[in-house]
Amino acid sequence: MSFVSLLFIAFAMSTDAFAVAVxxxxxxxxxxxxxxxxxxxxxxxxxAISPLIGWLIGIGAASYIVKWDHWLAFGLLLALGLKMIHEGLQKPEEGEEADDKAKRSRVMMLLTAVATSIDAMAIGLGFAFIDVNIFEASxxxxxxxxxxxxxxxxxxxxLGAMIGKRAELLGGLVLIVVGSVILREHLLGLA
Known part of the structure; x- marks a missing residue:
């Protein structure tokens, strides 16, 4: 596979994460x-780690992973999106420590990163069957x-400065939409 093709794949894999980041x-x-x-x-x-994991899993588990990856991504993003919406509708708690809030935020970001990288793992599975330098691709x-x-x-x-308090609600909706798009593409055979 050419470098240009890998570069296009790399940016395609990052679009979910970009939407979540915005x-x-x-x-x-x-x-x-x-x-x-x-x-x-x-x-x-x-x-970067996800395609390596997918590549290592290889042929043996490929059919199982491909059958369920979109459901896993959808479920994680739906749960995280609903959590963000719920938190966006809540009034800030008086006694909530900044450290506790930051810790929850870091865990949520890690889970979101994992959820948006499941497609990259599936790409890594596909790379196991073609001539690709997996390290360069990753x-x-x-x-x-x-x-x-x-x-x-x-x-x-x-954008957040323009939309104010509704930003967390919007963020939750974006996670749910990204998860739904992943699910739709897989169910329709588009990905």
């Missing part, structure tokens, strides 16, 4: 490039995702 950036009050970059590194790392997917997520958070922050 929604996440819209919920942040004061994101700065460093924070956006750290989130990009998290998503990029998970996205690196490109990770770098593309890092770039798109970092940019997405910074873009989302600008």
């Amino acid at each position: 929604a996440r950036g819209a919920t942040l009050k004061h994101p700065h490039f460093g924070r956006a970059f750290k989130t990009g590194v998290l998503f990029g790392s998970v996205e 690196l490109l997917i990770g770098l593309a995702t890092l770039t798109m997520v970092t940019f997405g958070i910074m873009l989302g922050q600008r």
Whole structure:
């Protein structure tokens, strides 16, 4: 597979994470490039590891993974989206510690990164059957995702200033839409 083809695949794999990053950036009050970059590194790392895992699983489990990957991604994104919507509708708690809120946010971001990377794992499974340098492909997917997520958070922050408190609700809806699109594409055989 050519470098250009791998590059297109890498950016295609990062579109889910980009949409989530824009929604996440819209919920942040004061994101700065460093924070956006750290989130990009998290998503990029998970996205880079996923095709390697898929490639290692190989032929033996391919039919099982392909049958269920879209349902897993949909379920995770639906649950996370509903949680964000629920939190967006709640009034801030008086006694809530900033550290507790930050810890929950990091766990949620990790789960979101995993959910958006399941398709990359499926791509890795496909790479096991063709002549592809899996390390080059994984690196490109990770770098593309890092770039798109970092940019997405910074873009989302600008949008968040315009939509205010509704940003968390919008973020939850975006997660649900991304999960639904993944499910729809697989059920219709588009992915």
